[in-house]
Amino acid sequence: MRRRFVIEAVMVATYGHLMVPSRPVEYVIPYSTITELYDMKEGVEPVMDDPGDDAHVKTKIAELIEFFEEPLNRKKIERALQMPWRESPPLLLGEHISFTIVHAVDNAHYGEFFDPIETELIVTASKLQIPLLSDQIELQDRIIEAEVPVQVYDIEDFEFAVEEGITLADWEATRE
Incomplete structure (x- = not known):
């Protein structure tokens, strides 16, 4: 069984x-994070602090x-972009990795606490009922502080999330 995670393309x-x-x-x-890749690739702003890593x-x-x-x-992605919240068919990368692109639409519901990409x-994690994977500690803290009903894993906990994770039922039980 495949484990699913919402994630930014750059991660x-x-x-x-x-x-x-x-x-x-x-x-x-979310497709908007793919469009950010073009800006990062062409931009003069470094993605990483170390020039070699960058x-x-x-x-x-x-x-x-x-x-x-x-x-x-490209064809699969374009199909997903025809309607809000449509998911692309899986884009396969080897036998263990697939990508699903979602035409996510910014929702002002969380606008006070989070930028449009966040x-x-x-909203994608919430709508699809799957965990969010992030390296941004401050984002994770704000999700907890705002009591947003999504499960979030730190990138450093990726192996735990893949191997064991926490079931949705267990996670919801801890929130009560």
């Missing part, structure tokens, strides 16, 4: 261990963009 390019999971994983990516991550970003632009993948990630 897939930034964290290499996400590309070698111990079990099959499906990354659900060059490596920008190479990985370019590879991820190429993957999304492959004709079959809001799309949160």
Whole structure:
């Protein structure tokens, strides 16, 4: 059974261990985070502090963009973009990784606490009832503080989330 996680596209390019999971994983990516990849690839602003790491991550970003632009993948993504909240068919990358692109729509419901991309990630996780994977501690803290009903894992806990995780029922029970 594949584990599903909502994640930003750039995190897939930034964290290499996400590309070698111990079990099959499906990354659900809001389309707006894919468009950010183009800005990061072309931008003069570094993605990483270390110049060597920055060059490596920008190479990985370019590879991820190429993957999304492959004709079959592009066609699947374009189909998803025809309606709000439509999901693409899975884009397969090897036998353990697939991507599903979601045409997420910013929802002002969380606008006070979160920027538009964060809001799309949160609403996608909530709507699809799947965990959010993030490296942003401050985002995780704000999700908890705002009592947003989504399960969130830190990138550092990725292996735990894939191997064991916490069931939705267990997570909901802890909130009561």
